[in-house]
Structure formats: structure tokens, C-alpha cells
Amino acid sequence: MKQSQLFTKTRSEAPKDEVSKNSELLIRAGFIHKEMAGVYVFLPLGLRVLENVKKIVRDEMNKIGGQEMMMTTLQPKEIWEKTNRWDDAVVDNWFKTKLKNGTELGVGLTHEEPFVDALGEYIQSYKDLPILAYQIQNKFRNELRAKSGLLRGREFVMKDMYSFARTEEEHNMLYEKVADAYYRVYDRLGVGQITRRTFADGGIFTKKFSDEFQTFSDIGEDTIYVNEEKKVAINKEIFTDETLEKLNIKKDDLVEKKGIEVGNIFPLETKYTEALGVRYKDEKGEMQPIIMGCYGIGISRLVGVLVEIFGTEKGIVWPESVSPFKVHLVELSQGDEVLKKKATDLYEELISKGIEVLFDDRDARAGEKFADADLIGIPHRIVISKKTEEKGVLEYSNRITTETTGKTKEEIIEILK
């Protein structure tokens, strides 16, 4: 895409009330627009990143047999009353609305109940199980405060998957399959090395732990205790002698760290399926309860996390897998039409090779172009200028390694492929 045609521009400042690094950089670089606290528009560059994150998550969920569907935002209260999650005294972050006739509706804050309700129509016998189903959808949570940019929104994009199993063994198999897929997601996003599966509170209806995926970061809201050798991490909320005993690990062997939660998986036992009356008939014709798991990844949150982790004071640094474009081509023709033509030809050649290019063809000063490129954060950069022409090369730089060298077109294409 030609940058002269992109309607967004970089800004030198974000709104004053944006205190998080992710929202500040993303707003300044023109990736998101603040609609209100915790509610952000995804502008063209931002949407490209969001969609790239979705693609990775979708791909990994499909690989383990996940079936994608799309639930609704508007929710009838009846199904939530069955699990006692409708009352504001129990669940305090609902957004609610009303039909013309006064009937109260919920604005989807999570989707366990509607998933069980919808899939229940198709589950009769043991032959219909197991099922892994998921969606990527907006969620709405009426947070009292929302000051962490994309890390904690009132409206955000989430992937939520649900498993339905016949036995505890089958449930565990599915649960571990998803956990493995989550690691592959974080690896592909470039944060696998600094993300740990972490024991956390299982809540009120299971004696098991739940599992969070925590990415190490000083700005993390969670405190976790980590043993790298044994690959164990424990959330502070369950960091008791009892837990340590259960997990057979000593307090002294653990190191305290801060983490940002980038995913969680949760054994739901039979809580929701039983409450909504969804069972299956076994081989003997007897009705049996269904064991459920739920698995969340905040898609828009991950966009924010990547900015927090990799961003510098100069701007964003996107991992290649989610970058809005593969390469940023910056021309410094400064009125030289021959040079401009050469840059445009290179742009078209790269596109013809299937490489996604943001082409800074704007009539602007070199300093402005470089500052914008730093802020936008595309990992590969090519500069074509009078200087590079004289040397008979192109200037290639890598935002991640910060290496800058002269290279031929062919060498650069080899890198980008």
C-alpha cells in the first residue's frame, strides 16, 4: 500500500488520559482510535495486525479439530438464570439492554451458556462427543475503570473455545491438546520463550487448578512464582503451603516475577452442562453428564501485549508474523523523478512477488519518514535514496536486530521470502 493513500497519519502525542504504553504508541502510530475509555476503533493498520493474530490463533485451533462458529452478542436472560449468572449481584460487569417490549437482554460478556445451549441441540448420544468448538468475537465487560489500553477493554476481541467430553480422561486429553496449541500460538507470536503455563485458582466448582499463560513483563498485573528448570509457575493467588505440597515443589526453588495473562484454560467440570440440562446417552442407553472445558485468548489484548513487550521509546516493533506489512519501503527521492520511478518499480516488483509492502511515497523530509517508520514498527525496512544510488545498493535495516547494511535487491528479496 502507498502510504500517501493511507488516511491515517502518525501523531506526536496520544490523548492525555492514555497512560499505558500500548495505547499511547498504537494511537500515535495510527493503529487505533479511542472511542471512549476501554473502547478502541481499529484503524487500517491496526486491523491488519488484529487479523494476523486471529489467523494464527484460528490456524492452531483448526489444527486440533476446533470447529469455528459465531455466537451472538445479544443474549436472552433465561439461559443465564439457569446457571445463576444473570443477577448483577452475582456477575457485576454485565452490560444490559432491552427489547421494545421491555424484555431484558444481556450484551455478551462471555459465552459458556450460549455454547452449551446451542450445541446441546446436537448432542444426544456418546457418538456425538467429544466436541471442540470455538469463536472469535467481541466481548463486552462493564469495567469500572479501563486504563490499560488494549490490555483491559470494555469492548474487546476474544477467541473462546469450549470442549465437551464424555469422561475425565477424554477431557484431560482435550485440555492438554489445547494447552499445546496455545504454546504454538505464543511461539508464532514471538513470545513463546517468555510465556509460562501457570497454575492458578480453579474457582468454586472444581478442585483442580486452572491454567493461565503468563508472559513475563514488568508491567504485568500478576505476580507469579517460577521454576525454570522444572517448568513450573504458580500464580500468587494460590501460592500457599498446600499448593506447594500438592505440586511437590519448595518455596526456595521459585523466583518471583511479574506476568501479563495472555490466555487461560479452565476445567468447568459439569457445572454448565448440568445446569442447562445437556447430557448424553451412553452405550447402555443411560444418560450421562458432560465434562466441559473453556479456553480463552484475548486477541486484541495480545496486540497490546506485543506492543508492551517489544515496543521501544522510538515506537512499536512488530514480530514478523503479525506485522501490518512485511516490509516498509522508504523512498527519499526529494523531487528526483528518476529515483521516484525506480522506487515505484521496486514497490511493484515486491508486490508482484507476493510481498506485502507499505511504500512511503510521501513528499516529506527524511527525518519525518524515518521517525514514522520507527513508530509504525514494520520489522524489515528498505531505504532508496541518492546516497544508496551512488553506492549502487539499497539500504536494508531490520527493526528487530537493528542491523543496517547495503544490500542488492536480490539479497533483500531473499530475506523477505
Next chain:
Amino acid sequence: MKQSQLFTKTRSEAPKDEVSKNSELLIRAGFIHKEMAGVYVFLPLGLRVLENVKKIVRDEMNKIGGQEMMMTTLQPKEIWEKTNRWDDAVVDNWFKTKLKNGTELGVGLTHEEPFVDALGEYIQSYKDLPILAYQIQNKFRNELRAKSGLLRGREFVMKDMYSFARTEEEHNMLYEKVADAYYRVYDRLGVGQITRRTFADGGIFTKKFSDEFQTFSDIGEDTIYVNEEKKVAINKEIFTDETLEKLNIKKDDLVEKKGIEVGNIFPLETKYTEALGVRYKDEKGEMQPIIMGCYGIGISRLVGVLVEIFGTEKGIVWPESVSPFKVHLVELSQGDEVLKKKATDLYEELISKGIEVLFDDRDARAGEKFADADLIGIPHRIVISKKTEEKGVLEYSNRITTETTGKTKEEIIEILK
């Protein structure tokens, strides 16, 4: 995908209160699940169709320079008050909700105001225009009644594009560009031949007509008057002597038809940009108003329209461009393991060639498999059975032409490519 693993199943009946053909067939075939009146879950097969429609629309909008972004569902009332569209007495189909502190919020029913507000940040000079920006998003409308399945939902998926132009001439150029792109969308969906651009009411702030795209259908809610030779169509709502005179056409030259609205494009003049104070500085440094257009296509509605238009009493018939899978492979091995293996090999070979296959590998009677395939409506079908084995061919049938013939594997692959 193996049909034995698809969690949905066909049903012999839809809920009693589903009176529209589209929702009845889509529910029975397992494409959608009714959450409440006018609010439907997209099940795996339905989501595939929805995504295919999105892809076509997105592709055509990108080709004309449309920049995709994603607005928010939650809306602050301030921007809507500026255009006098917040008050329920003026706009009567809002869903509204509240923040914890009591602040009222809207649940996005349309997005003119937020688009102007967001883009306004990036429009300063004449150099920043024109802009074509769009999104594909859920919309929420508090309809009193919702009985037409996907044709009129309370929650539905829409593509809405907005143009921002400096002059009337530039506006007209963009407007016609989008109209042309709309025709290409309908062509690709297989309804181009029966869809007409139709003059309709321009509303209160333009003297121009708006343009609807109407697809001929006896179940259409709109009455239109059509002259095929002159390629003119007029909505009944503006079918007056004055209109006829303006368009220079005689009443007798027009034929009355019923139409389903599948898109509309609308000149908004400067109504929203002026109300929200978004102007641009021209070459002389003077502030000038911005002329806007809006362009809608109901994505989920189109899924319903295609079922209404092409569906038969036996089931859905998908146009190839949006079908959930390219081909339905039905094996009638009836316990014959050699035949089953052969069918599975064929399934894998087709997939390896990049062909999307729904493989009915279920252990079910032939009649049930055929009835399900008819209901699901994938245009190409291959049957492999003892009978076809004896003849040394595969049975190929086409759901659209209803042709059924014996063909070799190579001949079928040629058709599917």
C-alpha cells in the same frame, strides 16, 4: 472436512415460529441456530458461507481503494447528539446500555457519526482527501418484530463504507465507482442478472435520489417499477409523476415487480461532516465542507437472500462462490472396507489439490445421505458406491444444473478446478 466430525446435524423441522424460507432451511440444514427472534448463531457451515460472502465484498471494496477498519459497538451519546440522532423519539430502534457510573451508551445501529469523528482526526487539508473507508461489523437494531430470518435481524453483519470528497464532482465519481463495485459483488454471488440499481428516496437532507440494489423475488418487501431496455428501476415510494418527469420515462414503459433490497448507496451531502465540525483547508487556506456518501451491504442478509432465491423444497442450493465447501463427497460403502478406503483416498487426494471437500463418511443409509446433501446444498456432488465401482466410474451430479452422470476421477477434478 469429514461429516462424521461436524457437530451439527440436519433436522427435519425448524422451530414453529420460523416462517421464512431462509431461516427454516438454514436451521434445518445446521447453518444457523436461533438465539432469539432476529438473532442467530452462525454454526460452522453457516460461518463458512458468511465468510465467503465477506471475502467477495472485501475484495471488491479493496479494489476500488476502500480502506478497511473496525468501529466499535459501544457508542458515546455525545457524537449522536450533535446530529440529533440520539433521542429515541427521533431514532426509534436503538439498543442502549449504561456504564457503571450511569453514563448512557448506544449499541451500534449504524456508524456514520463515529466514522466522521474518527476520520476527522486525520483530515486537515485538501491533500488528505478523498477517502473511502469501510468496515464489516455487527449492527444492532431494536426492531419491534423480526420474522424474516436473516433478511431482517436485530443483530446482523453489515459492510458499511463511507466516502469523503472535496467536490460534488469528486463525490459523484466515488459514488459511481462504488455502484459499479456493487454490481460486481452481485455478479459474483450469482444474482447480478436479477438485481437492479433502483432509484429510491433520498431522505430529508438531499434533493438527489438514493440508490437501492433490488433483487427480483416474489417474497420481496419492496415494489419496484422496471424498464429492462433502459436499465431503469424506481422504488414505489418515489413513483410519482414528478419522478417520472425527472427521469424522462413513461409510466407505461415500466413493469411492476417485487424486490429484496440487497444494498443501498446514499448521498449524505454535508449533513454529518458539518454537524460534527469536520472540514478541510483548501489550496487557498480556506475551510471547506466535506461531501459524504454511505454505502451498505447486509452480509448476513445476503446469505438469507441467496437461500430465498436459489433454495428449493429439497433444500438450499449455494452459488459456487459462497458454498461452504466446493464439493460434497458421499460414500455409500455400507460396511465395505475396501470401498471406504477408496473413498477416503479420494477425499485426501481432492484436499491435496486444494479442493474444499465435505466428506460424508457417516455410517448412514443412502437415502438419509442424499436427503442431507440436498438440504445442505453444496453445488458439486460425487457419489462413490458399489454401483459406481461396478461401472468403473464415479457418479457426479450438479445441484444447480441437476445433471447426473458417470465420470472418471480426472474428469471431475477438471470440473472442480
